[in-house]
């Protein structure tokens with residue numbers, strides 16, 4: 001093991017308390033340094049004289065302090081090899097993080113929404129794309145990155161989004177980011193100060209981003225046609241039009257035009273969160289609202305649902321007038337999205353591997369959804385799954401007042417999942433909806449049937 005030693009008192013970074021005697025202050029400071037692990041076992045301390053000079057103490061004060069700590073077992077002194085931190089210092093204070101919620105057993109099945117099937121990440125195809133991308137990358141790809149993102153990726157995305165999602169754009173209006181959450185942080189408050197209308201049910205994590213940015217959010221009630229955009233009182237809104245998150249329906253086509261008319265008339269903007277637009281099962285995909293008016297919609301997408309949230313890659317498709325403002329927030333160099341991952345994604349998209357992966361996953365998720373729907377029809381026919389035409393989760397609506405007990409029952413069945421209450425905007429006045437949000441992408445294939453059975457057992 002390499003020898004650890006500290007040259008001088010300056011390297012020890014000791015802060016001596018101003019009150020009380022010098023000797024006591026040095027003892028306390030050294031003891032704290034050992035206890036917190038800043039001075040690791042075996043570390044050799046500076047000689048008395050050196051430490052005394054550095055800390056402006058008398059040599060005897062240091063000698064006494066060392067002797068005291070040796071007596072207490074914090075330090076060891078060996079003739080000829082100086083004073084060292086003892087091998088066995090006091091154990092760290094016990095963690096204050098609660099280890100386990102008493103009562104319910106540890107979840108056996110994860111039915112929380114929010115994650116694609118991690119076992120289906122296309123490792124081989126991704127690796128092949130990375131190899132091709134690295135082999136052909138121009139030298140400038142290995143320099144500091146352009147905050148717009150790699151041109152190869154922006155070109156690939158412009159073509160893909162036009163074809164698959166009906167987005168009208170050119171590569172110049174695309175800014176690469178590290179996912180939807182990052183897009184929100186880039187836009188708010190520097191580019192768009194708010195306030196902002198959001199759906200009454202949505203991700204609390206995103207509401208937290210607005211809270212941190214000091215941007216007020218106004219909840220917009222939902223009904224069977226999606227967000228009630230006719231109730232908008234502010235020019236800017238954030239919506240999930242293709243697949244309302246988490247309740248699951250698409251925004252009705254009348255409302256798609258209505259919200260575009262609203263942002264156009266008020267000089268506002270629609271932020272379109274297209275988080276899982278590719279996964280539609282029962283009918284043709286609902287295209288992006290952005291196609292109706294690219295100058296009044298900021299379209300945001302990411303690979304978090306289509307590939308993996310671990311990649312941290314996303315994109316903003318911006319009205320022309322906002323491109324420079326967003327780039328100004330990003331700064332001079334790309335600091336979030338690795339250029340090499342961007343090149344790999346560009347290659348993955350242009351080679352057709354992305355389409356193939358989406359097709360494969362669409363089939364897989366559809367099959368899982370069908371298993372869930374069939375099991376419910378058989379074992380809990382009174383529970384109707386909703387929001388199942390698209391995405392990676394379903395909502396099981398429950399009779400009013402039963403959500404909490406259903407969650408408890410689910411925990412006892414070893415299931416991790418959330419209720420609709422976890423997604424409700426705290427200021428929303430729309431009537432409460434009870435329901436379970438069931439992510440069907442996450443459990444591995446071999447455990448999926450068991451997870452669905454456990455879910456059926458938990459239902460009221």
Ligand SMILES: Cc1ncc(COP(=O)(O)O)c(C=O)c1O
Pocket residue numbers: 114178179180181182203240245273275301302303304305309314
């Ligand atoms: C509603 C919603 N929006 C956006 C995203 C994507 O978030 P990100 O790109 O930050 O991972 C998710 C999760 O994947 C989501 O559930």
